[in-house]
Amino acid sequence: MNALGAHRFNWLRFDDPRIADFRYFAMEARWFDSVTVYRIASGGRIASNRLVPDDVNLHNVNDMILPLPDVGDPRAPVFVRVDNYAKFRDAPKMRLLESADAPAGFVDDLVFAALLMGLVLAPCILAAMLAFALRQTFVAWYAVVCAGMALTIAMTSGLAASWFSGNLVVFLVFERLGYVLIMFASCQFARDFIERDALSPAMRKALRWSGIFILVAGGLNAGIIQSPALFGFAQLVVVTALIAAFTQALRRGSRWVRYQLVGWSFAMVLVTDIALKGVGLGGFLETNFLIVFYAMVWEIVVVAIGVTDRALMLRSDRDRARQLAAEMENLAERDPLTGLLNRRGIANQYDSLMRRGFTTFALIDLDHFKSINDRFGHQIGDHALIATASALAPDEDTLAVRLGGEEFMLVLRGADATLRAERRRRAITARIADTVPQVDRPVTASMGVVEAPGEDAAGLPFEVLYLRADTLLYRAKNEGRNRYFRELLVFGEPPADDHQAFAA
Template sequence: MQAQSDGPRYPTCLANAEPQIPIRTLLAGPIDWHCTDDPGRLKQLTVNAEAERVLVRFSIAAGAEQPRYFVSRLGEFASLTLAVGEGGGNWQVRSLSTDDVKGMPTEPSIIARLPSTRQASGQYVVIIDRPSHAPLVINSQLQDSDPSQDPAVQHGLLLIAILLGMVLLPIVFDITFYRVLRETFLAWHIAMAASFGLLLSVRSGIINALFDISIETWRVLLIMGLTVSIGSAMMFMRSFIEPGKLSGWALRAIPWIAVGSIILTGLHALSIPALRDVSTTLHMIGVMVPYLMLTFVILQAAWRRSRAGLYVFIGWLPLMTSSWGGIVTNFMPGVRPDDMLTAFYIGMLTEMIATAMGVGDRFMTLKRERDVARAEVSELDELSNSDPLTGLLNRRAIDARFDELRAEGYDTFAVVDLDHFKRVNDTHGHDTGDAVLRTVASILSQCPQCLAFRFGGEEFLLLMKGDQSEARAEAVRQSIPVRIAREVDGLDHMVTASIGLVVVPQGALPNSGFADIYRHADRLLYEAKETGRNRMVSERVRSFRRRSSDRRAAA
């Protein structure tokens, strides 16, 4: 057998044994070892690495420094026995539970100190009862010193802490974005970033430097952290990638796959005795199926030229490469299972950067689309509040803003009506009539401290504030025929205007609405028409009795 003299010492032999046999009796008796010179081929040996009891043997060369620590992949076990041979059939034995081993702060591994011996024979046997999965056996190794105390490892902790902060940082921006644009993909990106932060902290082992947790809790967090990360990533991509870029069946299947994955891996994490024989299979299905779906979604979005999918593809390529690489090493003959942690860290970094950029890009795209939609709605609303011929506001606009305008000091209501306007249309045509109406609208719009409205036909409303509103309204009325004669060609008579004006000071009529004041001004306009037209009738009131409209006769 080839033995190692420095660095990690890997197993050379595996065996199964009945769990009821006492440890020292087992060590003293014959053991059916299955051996190989290549540690990468241990998983090909005809030994069940998930049996009730599994024995792992290490052979250390004579004269080589004797190892002091046992290190292996994070996992659950009923009992871990470390035995060091002293020669002559004597063994130093140390039996441990999961509470007696320590978690590594920089990788998903456990570590335990080997028994002390004065005369090591180079024979080391590790007996694992009820290992939760094969990598706990296959990835066993002996070390001369505690790897977690290596200065390089301590520096690695700082880098992992920085990476963890970067992975969690997008949550802050997502929350800010979500307050502006309540899109589902932002909520799922928050969930994905949080679950990735959990996965990074447990898979790297840094959680052991931050919290005092048991091996079993760490194992459950690692299993569920991976599953929740994959599930939230699928749900994020489902809502993030543009409509039409993913197959309908995939969109429908993703939530079911996510839920099913959590259930299957949850059963594995609980270590239910009745499910021990199928627990690893459940876990494999619970991880592989969503991994395959996630890979399909990323590739299909990129193939269909999704803009969001491009960011996802770039960001996830290193992460998926490391993930699939780790999976392949668990099945490839002659290769020891490898967590590919360095590639995993690089993948986490690229995924965080690219996905955050994609989220920002998608946010800005959706925000622009929303702003355009709002502008269109605002434009439509403005059009619905304005007269298309003159551009003045219409009756709908003043109904919606009456209380606001009154509070701003508008206290004078002047109803303006053109005299004998029907004659203009009948004699000169509607084009000339429209030109007259536009000229009147221009005159009213130029009145300072006034708002002009067209109420239909030849009727306008001038809403005024400030001093001397009656005199200003009269000046506007007198300017109408002059401006029309100057600006509208083809007329053979003067087009005059009549005004009914009412001044309602602030607080004078607190319970009156626009309709009440308009009816009063309209009645005054009727009086102006009845008394000869081309004049203004005004009134300053403190209160008036509501009455039915005295609508004027034909103008």
């Protein structure tokens, strides 16, 4: 068989086919204008069959099959003319067949291709889910790369043709689409995956526009014009941009570019070879799709490790940021001296506390606290405040708050909430006496307690309960201090004094 070149038309000759009774000519699916098969009998009789793209429907295999003309001589040589073959890569495989049925071993090839496709689709699906969770574009571009690989495998391995019959032009458009998606998304992936400080703005623009260039060139070649030179040049532009980006990123100490260098090494060699063949420079490899499939699998495995590595680091960074934010928020809601919640903290948690049954509010104020600061100094005063916080002893049914200065609040739940608040008020005097011996007189506290039971209380603003408790607190101070007043809010009825008690 003579070699097939890239001219307006090419002739091939199959001499003396004696070893078998060949009945069909088969050619790998490629872009062409027409294929004409001639057979010349020893007596000079010539017969021909012609095939054009619109007549080709691929089924089961990716071969275009044309019956050999019958001249009554099975040994007659076969001549084939291919018009306007578009040489985007190596010349298509051509052969004579005894039968139009799928060749032996074809099912095994399909199983192998299906496994490869599953291997590619798995990270594609995971990357799409991860992109949604992390909101990171580089993961989305990786999913597009995998999708392009899956489409390429389906169209070039025979899987697509085994699933449905399709017109040759439709088949070749989708085959080109898969390849273009890989190269376009690879540029965008590299642009977003490599650290921002590892690539200059100009290099990022180069990656973006080289990807757009291959997308436009591929689209034109798939549906409008057949220009192997244009598509080959576009591939060389992409490869050049990627190599330049990788070089710059390495010089700047990029961690992530190493995954791409290792994973894309084989694929970039194959793309360079195909591009050189497209522009007419001949290339340097005799490739087949099995090698391409292996390069895809290698790229998927290595780059998937890199994507996972960076995703885990991003998640770790995000978790640390959230933890720091939570700690900062916690600090903003805590009193730095006593460690108790502050006014902001209780205001933020108020609605939740009411829903959980914390409906008793006890406002506590130390009696004559200013005299402690004036006589013993602010440091001793701070020790007294810390002792007060310790006496208030928060637990699962009691929340302690420092509202400011010597003013504290207890938020309680349970039937004995007021009794527990009173025990803590009384404990303040003993705790200060034990822990702050410099204070030579008893330190007492006054308290105003508001109970707001029932579902209606959930709608009351915090300020309403605080102001009512504050009114009761100042009543206790005005009537002698070291005591508390309590009020039970009954909705629909005017407020009434329920109980008052004096310190022992």
